[in-house]
Amino acid sequence: MRLSDVSFRYSRRGPWILRDVGLSLAPGTVAEVTGRNGAGKSTLLRLLAGIVPASRGSVTGRPHVVGYAPDVFPADQPFTVSAYLAHLARIRRVPSSAGTALAERLNAAHLLDQPLGDLSKGSAQKVGLIQALLAPPGLLILDEPFAGLDEQTRAELPAIIGEVAADGGAVVVSDHQNQLREFPGAAHWLVADGTVTVRDGDRARRAVIEVVVDAAEADEVEQKLRADGHTTRRIR
Numbered sequence: 001m002r003l004s005d006v007s008f009r010y011s012r013r014g015p016w017i018l019r020d021v022g023l024s025l026a027p028g029t030v031a032e033v034t035g036r037n038g039a040g041k042s043t044l045l046r047l048l049a050g051i052v053p054a055s056r057g058s059v060t061g062r063p064h065v066v067g068y069a070p071d072v073f074p075a076d077q078p079f080t081v082s083a084y085l086a087h088l089a090r091i092r093r094v095p096s097s098a099g100t101a102l103a104e105r106l107n108a109a110h111l112l113d114q115p116l117g118d119l120s121k122g123s124a125q126k127v128g129l130i131q132a133l134l135a136p137p138g139l140l141i142l143d144e145p146f147a148g149l150d151e152q153t154r155a156e157l158p159a160i161i162g163e164v165a166a167d168g169g170a171v172v173v174s175d176h177q178n179q180l181r182e183f184p185g186a187a188h189w190l191v192a193d194g195t196v197t198v199r200d201g202d203r204a205r206r207a208v209i210e211v212v213v214d215a216a217e218a219d220e221v222e223q224k225l226r227a228d229g230h231t232t233r234r235i236r
C-alpha cells in the first residue's frame, strides 16, 4: 500500500493537517506511530483505513480487508456485545464463533451479554479491538489500543499484532505509551508539523543516552520524549 503526496484537511478552508506525505507499507510490516497531541496521528490512521479520503494525492493498494479500531469506540448503539459482534461477523462473512473466541482471548467473555451502552471506556475499547480482528485483516489499524486496557489484555496485544503480521497483514499502531518499543523489526513513524518521518527498526543505528531529571518532572519529560518518537525506559 502506498500514500503518494497525500495532503489532508478536514474542510475546504480548514488548516492542512498533513502535507505531501509519502509512505509505503509492505505486507507483514508493523509500524508504530508517535507524535505530540494534535500532531495528526489519528488523522493519518483514518486516511490509511479509508475512513477519510485524501484531500490531495493518492492512496493506492489498500488491502481488501481493513480492521480499524478507533481511539474512541462509539458504544452508543442499541445492541448487546454478542449481537453486535455476530452482526459484524455476518457482514464480514466469518463464523460468529470468531467474536466469541477473540472475546475469550482478550479477557472480555464476561462482556458478551452486556449492552454496548453500558460498557466502561476500557471495555468498549476491547470491543473495538475485537471487531477490528473479526476477519483476518490485510491492514490492521489500531489507534491508541493500549490506552485503558487491563494489564492482561495489554500483554496479549503484541502477540496478536505479531500473528497478523506473520499472516502477511500490515499493522499500524498509534501508541503514546511506546508499548511496541521492543517489537522486533517495527518501523517508527513520527508525525510532526504536517509530515511523517519514517525510521526503520534498525537497532544498530540507535544511541542510548542517560538523562537524569527531577522526580516531579519525570512523567512529563518521559511523555514529551515519547511523543517525539524516542524510546524511554524508566530506571527505578
Ligand SMILES: Nc1ncnc2c1ncn2[C@@H]1O[C@H](COP(=O)(O)OP(=O)(O)OP(=O)(O)O)[C@@H](O)[C@H]1O
Binding pocket: 010, 017, 035, 036, 037, 038, 039, 040, 041, 042, 043, 044
Ligand atoms: N473531525 C475533525 N474536524 C476538524 N478538525 C479535526 C477533526 N479531527 C481532528 N481535527 C484536528 O486535526 C488535528 C490533528 O488531530 P488528530 O486527532 O489527528 O491528532 P492526534 O495526533 O491523533 O492527537 P492526540 O494525540 O491528541 O489524539 C488537530 O488540530 C485536531 O483539532
